[in-house]
Amino acid sequence: MKKEVPLAITFISGFLLIVALFIPHEPFGSLQERFNDWYIIVSGFTLILGVDSLILYHWRKIKRKEKEAPYSIILISTFVIVLAWGIYSGVKYGNPFAPASSFLRYFYTYMFVPLQATMFSLLAFFIASAAYRAFRARGLNATLLLISAGIVMLGRVPKGEEAAPYFIGITLILLAIVSVLEGVSRVEVYEKIIFFGLAVVSIIAIFPAAWFLKFNLPRLADWVMNVPQLGAKRGLFIGIWLGAIAMAIRIILGIERTYLK
Amino acid sequence: MIDTIFLWIAAGLTLAIFSFLYKDNPFYKVAEHIYVGSAASFWFLYLWFFDVEPKILGPFKEVFHAYGFWGMWAHFGATQWILFIPIFLSICMLLRFIPPVAWLSRWAIAFTVGMAAGLGITGALQGYIVPQTQATLLPVWSGDLLTSFNNIIIIVATLTTLVYFFFSREHKGIIGGFAKIGITFIMIAFGASFGYTVMARISLLIGRIHFLIFEWLGSLF
Amino acid sequence: MREFFERISKIDRRIIYLLVFIGVTIPLLTRKGFEFKPLQEVETAYNFIESLPEGSNVLVSIDYDAASMPELQPLLEVMLRHLFRRNLKVIMLGHWPLGLPLGQIALEKIAKEMGRKYGEDYVFLGYRPGIAAVILNIGKEIRGVFDVDYRGIYLDSLPIMRNVHNYSDIALLIGFEAGSVGDFWVQFAQARFNQKIILTSTAVVTPDLYPYYQAKQIVGLIGGLRGAADYEILVKKKGFAYAGMTAQTIIHIIIVALILIGNIGYLAMRRVR
Incomplete structure (x- = not known):
């Protein structure tokens, strides 16, 4: 009872949808519609799963009088106040999210939105700092990632093409210096030739590269997005979806049962 | 007047969260806990006003008003009776909170998992894998050099990325070569995604600073 | 050294x-602005909206919340203004509960500004759980999912909804996406019912949506603040996004x-x- 019924429910619901895709006629079409309707109702209840453990966690903190307990009091009282306010507005205006509702007008607009928006805007600072710290040209692949990121970052903003020539210039001069230093430290003649050659090529390339980027950077960014990036993303997502399908089949057939634990 | 007070509250909460950039502090913690507490209560409001009220109670409203609670049962049609199946499953979901019968919640979870699996399979197959594979069948020679070149790159990028994805263990021989080309394209794609992610994050900050300067400070002058 | x-x-x-x-x-x-040219994928989206016959129904889906508000909210307002100016009808719903009111606030604001009437020129349906199931069932009959609007008013008593039953009555779907709901719209509404879709997305998810655009599963793609700024240029009303691009x-x-x-x-x- 505790295992068989859930497995049967999973099998029937999942299998029905697959059958309905290939045979959309009666009775599968309307059965699918019916099941979807039930799913809409039942899955709403998953929204509040997790809220209980959140509240319980903070309740325990308060009871044990932990150091952080005052914050837990704030959390639980906000929860209660907001819920009460929402219900009050819901009864008064038909829905707490009606345009005239005080809940929407004051709580949502002036408290919830600024909190959520600011919380996520912190990421702007973190990503700048992380880019500086972690983005190192450690090998060919890392360098490719850097170049592609640079093209997109500068190619997708106005006037990025004005700045790009300086960046490519500095990068190539840097490459030349590194190559010369590397060449000096090598013993074999052919190695010296390769590295000095690379240095010469970098210096010669500065002006053509700068010129190319100045006039073509937005188009280059377009090309990166629409051609190699697109192909790779397509391959990745086909792979991901194939994996998801395999997983879903295992679930429907009852091979994968971790969700029953 | 009330609007002005709430505008200041909004600005205060914004600054409280920004204060985290200096270091973790009580102001930030207070704002964070208000955020989490209110988000939690939102889910209840949504469940009630956009699910329980219209989908569960809605279909009973008319009979209930006409015949009252005790009289309505005799006047239920098929629509109402069949609704007891999802209502039962929804109640099962809530039984999670009552330990002796908590196992019944598995019935509801099994239903949502089965539906999600079925929807996932059909959507991915019909909506992604088939049309995206079709869109990759591009002409290798289209009559113009650049388009043909781009077509070839798209085909190669898609195929080699897939090879990398599925043969990640053994990278030897021809397959290994393909996988190496695949990782190159993946790096280009990740770079592009990173560039766009930077754009997204900065936009969020632009929004907040715009609020502080023009809406909050702007209201003073 | x-x-x-x-x-x-x-x-x-x-x-x-x-x-x-x-x-x-x-x-x-x-407040200095730089000049730039709109991206091609944004221009096709704009042109598609321009080509719709007056009075067509446009379904707008709010699938983001305040965490990505600066990218999508100004664009939503600009697009709503464009839709109303072209005398198109707006039916709004959403799959991200926490952000849903943002859509409604913008809709009410622009409707008031343009003098449009609730129930005739626009309607706000609200939210139902279960993303893919909602999208699939709208393909059969929208009343099966939303028999009432967000205030509990029956759809049949709203003039705008009288002739709207499923995707064949909806000329265009515009999804405002901060996550994976856009994939669901494409995989169910487009793949199964051939719904025309424009996706407008946060920059984080935009690169993942390019394959849909190339495969012609969507008719336009407006990504991030840049896409929003492009759209502002196209409708000749430079605003927040354009200013933000500097x-x-x-x-x-x-x-x-x-x-x-x-x-x-x-x-x-x-x-x-």
Whole structure:
């Protein structure tokens, strides 16, 4: 009872949808519609799963009088106040999210939105700092990632093409210096030739590269997005979806049962 | 007047969260806990006003008003009776909170998992894998050099990325070569995604600073 | 020399934070805008809306919340204004509960500004759980999912909804996406019912949506603040997104410069070792 019924429910619901895709006629079409309707109702209840453990966690903190307990009091009282306010507005205006509702007008607009928006805007600072710290040209692949990121970052903003020539210039001069230093430290003649050659090529390339980027950077960014990036993303997502399908089949057939634990 | 007070509250909460950039502090913690507490209560409001009220109670409203609670049962049609199946499953979901019968919640979870699996399979197959594979069948020679070149790159990028994805263990021989080309394209794609992610994050900050300067400070002058 | 390289490879994070803050604030204060040309995928979206016959129904889906508000909210307002100006009808719903009111606030604001009437020119249906199931069932009969609007008013008593039953009555779907709901719209509404879709998305998810655009599963793609700015240029009303792009340019240059400086420090330190 505790295992068989859930497995049967999973099998029937999942299998029905697959059958309905290939045979959309009666009775599968309307059965699918019916099941979807039930799913809409039942899955709403998953929204509040997790809220209980959140509240319980903070309740325990308060009871044990932990150091952080005052914050837990704030959390639980906000929860209660907001819920009460929402219900009050819901009864008064038909829905707490009606345009005239005080809940929407004051709580949502002036408290919830600024909190959520600011919380996520912190990421702007973190990503700048992380880019500086972690983005190192450690090998060919890392360098490719850097170049592609640079093209997109500068190619997708106005006037990025004005700045790009300086960046490519500095990068190539840097490459030349590194190559010369590397060449000096090598013993074999052919190695010296390769590295000095690379240095010469970098210096010669500065002006053509700068010129190319100045006039073509937005188009280059377009090309990166629409051609190699697109192909790779397509391959990745086909792979991901194939994996998801395999997983879903295992679930429907009852091979994968971790969700029953 | 009330609007002005709430505008200041909004600005205060914004600054409280920004204060985290200096270091973790009580102001930030207070704002964070208000955020989490209110988000939690939102889910209840949504469940009630956009699910329980219209989908569960809605279909009973008319009979209930006409015949009252005790009289309505005799006047239920098929629509109402069949609704007891999802209502039962929804109640099962809530039984999670009552330990002796908590196992019944598995019935509801099994239903949502089965539906999600079925929807996932059909959507991915019909909506992604088939049309995206079709869109990759591009002409290798289209009559113009650049388009043909781009077509070839798209085909190669898609195929080699897939090879990398599925043969990640053994990278030897021809397959290994393909996988190496695949990782190159993946790096280009990740770079592009990173560039766009930077754009997204900065936009969020632009929004907040715009609020502080023009809406909050702007209201003073 | 060595100290210099060590220093530039270890700039304090608070200095970087300050740089980012200044880089955003100053361009916003100066309000200087750069000229640029709209991206092709945005222009096709704009042209598609321009080509719709007057009175067509447009379904707008709010699938984001305040965490990505600056990218999508101004664009939503600009697009709603464009839709109303072209006398198109707007039916709004959403799959992200926490952000749903943002859609409604914008809709009410623009409708008031343009003198449109609730129930005749626009309607707000609200939210139902179960994303893919909602999308699939709208393909059969929208009343099966939303028999009432967000206030509990029956759809049949709203003039705008009288002739709307499923996707065949909806000329265009515009999804405002901050996550994976856009994939569901394409995989169910487009693949099964051939619904025409424009996706407008946060920059984070935009690169993942390009395959849909190339495969013609969507008719337009408007990504991030840049896409929003492009759209503002196309409707000839430059606003928040356009102004924000200057700050965006400055910060991107700062970040690329920081990456370059970090790498100079890294390469130099590696040689020393």
